[in-house]
Amino acid sequence: MTMPLKTVFYNIERAIKEYRKFSQRNLNKVQKEITVDQALILNVLNDQPERSQKELADLLYKDNAAMTRMVEGMVRKGLLTKDEDPSDRRKARLTVTSKGDAVLKSITPVILNNREVALKGITDEEIGLLVQLLQKIVRNIIQP
Template identity: 45%
Template sequence: MRFKTPTSTVLYSIEETIKAYRKLSQQNITQVVPDITLDQTLILMMIKENDKTQTEIADLIFKDYASMTRIVKLMERKGFLLKLVDNQDKRKVKLEITEKGKKVIKKLKPTVKKNRETALHEISEEEQRQLFNVLKRITKNCQ
């Protein structure tokens, strides 16, 4: 069998797609809140949903812990959240959203929703299920 050119595999469509989606998302987010990134937005939303530590949130959004530390530092600097030491276990960091952060979430929720709808326009539930299924299997193959 001939060697396929790097971009002729479906794996590169995956890259292409996620880049296109991230670009769209960032552009729309910037129009509503100019000084926040897509990743920061997702982190804010994840904090709100749970009461997890920094590391647990990192796992949820597939971030390396080192990246997470740095993203959180920037978010703290921008006043979106506060880092608090967990009193039960002083190694752990709890993240608390500031008022500014809450306002940002409120403003961006519709944007995030719209981005997803835009991306998944006319992709049926069944197709999404299949996509999810195949992606999960590929992920497992890689682990």
Template identity: 40%
Template sequence: MEKLNSIIFYNIDKAIRSYRNYAQRQLKANGFNITIDQWLIIKAILENPGITQSEIGDLVFKDNASVTRIIDLMVKSGFIIRHSHPEDRRKSNLEVTESGIKIIKEVQTLIESNRQLALKGISRKVLEIMNAALLTISDNCLNSKK
């Protein structure tokens, strides 16, 4: 019987979870009052003006309830403003505040440092191969007819 640590998908998940936990600890240790999920959502809004909450969820791999909860917290923290949608009351337009933009800029150096540590000892060529393989896995699963 195969061992867990010989299953590539187990190792991918373990790597992602390890990195997220490390990155969150670093944010907290450096005095930043933001979570990894909040950072991802702010980045999604900044990079995709007019994005809906369900599109954000798809982009950051979160369900709608989680996205709503995170956005509610960020509105309270002053990182995001929620505007009523002019044509559909069920929807809202999200805008990143100056405070939200500021924290994204402040955190950027730490994020880059976290990535450097996580990727230490892995050559550019190996990273390119790994990235291509991960994209192929995603494509295979997303485009499967079954």
């Protein structure tokens, strides 16, 4: 078999893993106690406070079980509170605490800078093409 480690998929995996490490390193400089995914959750809930765990899981590409445990951890850290949604008692209503809000404010510039640095020297056109190709791959393989 041809070496799988030089394929396009290897490069895709490599890029996203390096980007996650890079992002985490930079987050740690201003905020030791938060992960990249936790930052994403805070960000989504800040913009869209009505999101359920299920919706967060879909947005972040996790499954329900993983999201349950991530939220659990964030509640434990005091970043979120969790209540029953009065309109649908199956759902949880998650709220960003003032601590969560402060953390989010402190890391937002870091996140924006991360993206900028990572994409330095790449034109908008190239980014568009990159996204287009990735979406084509996804369309080729998603389940019918």
